[in-house]
């Protein structure tokens with residue numbers, strides 16, 4: 001694994017990779033180097049069969065406070081429009097990551113931090129979590145998918161309120177709105193996220209990937225196309241060793257061992 005400065009990558013549970021954003025002095029502001037390192041870590045996790053689930057977290061104060069505003073000073077229309085620093089390609093690394101990703105969020109998840117959490121598959125929030133899209137205060141708008149993902153997730157009215165006013169929402173509001181899956185005491189956020197990751201990692205990996213892919217497709221395609229995709233994926237899974245093992249284990253009343261075959 002490459003030596004990273006802006007993230008720390010560990011394996012706290014079998015088959016689970018933990019990526020901790022590591023710029024605590026600036027609330028984990030997402031500078032270019034951090035996004036690049038995250039993208040490298042995800043690329044390594046993609047090809048490593050030992051990794052079945054990833055958890056991304058920050059620290060007690062912040063998941064991430066958005067793009068590093070210091071880097072905005074050098075950005076121009078041309079550099080942004082041509083993606084000169086490949087920023088959007090690094091976002092794509094998370095968006096297109098094929099294995100499940102859980103965001104464990106305490107404190108601020110603002111701007112790109114909120115978008116990063118939304119790019120994960122499941123958000124576990126601590127009761128201190130605060131979500132917001134404050135870009136409007138800087139004369140810009142969300143650039144990591146916020147204008148598209150937030151309304152699909154929490155509905156138009158709340159998304160508009162957050163994006164147009166920059167006002168934050170707390171963890172309970174995020175739960176009610178469907179932005180997060182669970183709210184837990186802040187001291188337990190990472191523990192709960194890792195527990196869930198371990199559970200998902202114990203499931204048949206090919207089925208898990210296809211399930212993730214099918215759910216994500218529901219955002220992109222008309223329902224008939226989505227249903228057809230689901231039916232095909234469902235059929236394909238009948239050819240896997242893990243399907244045979246899962247059915248046999250149930251019938252033999254024992255715990256299944258899935259190999260990703």
Ligand code: COA
Pocket residue numbers: 025026027029030065066067068069070108110111112134135138
């Ligand atoms: N980019 C760069 N630096 C950031 C940052 C960001 N997105 N968010 C916080 N920081 C830095 C601050 O500049 C400050 O650095 P300093 O100690 O060298 O002065 C440090 O982190 C602490 O931030 P501070 O504002 O003093 O803490 P706070 O507790 O009063 O407020 C926030 C915390 C997160 C509410 C506030 O920092 C904030 O609003 N950040 C910007 C959020 C944002 O607009 N994100 C979208 C960017 S597109």
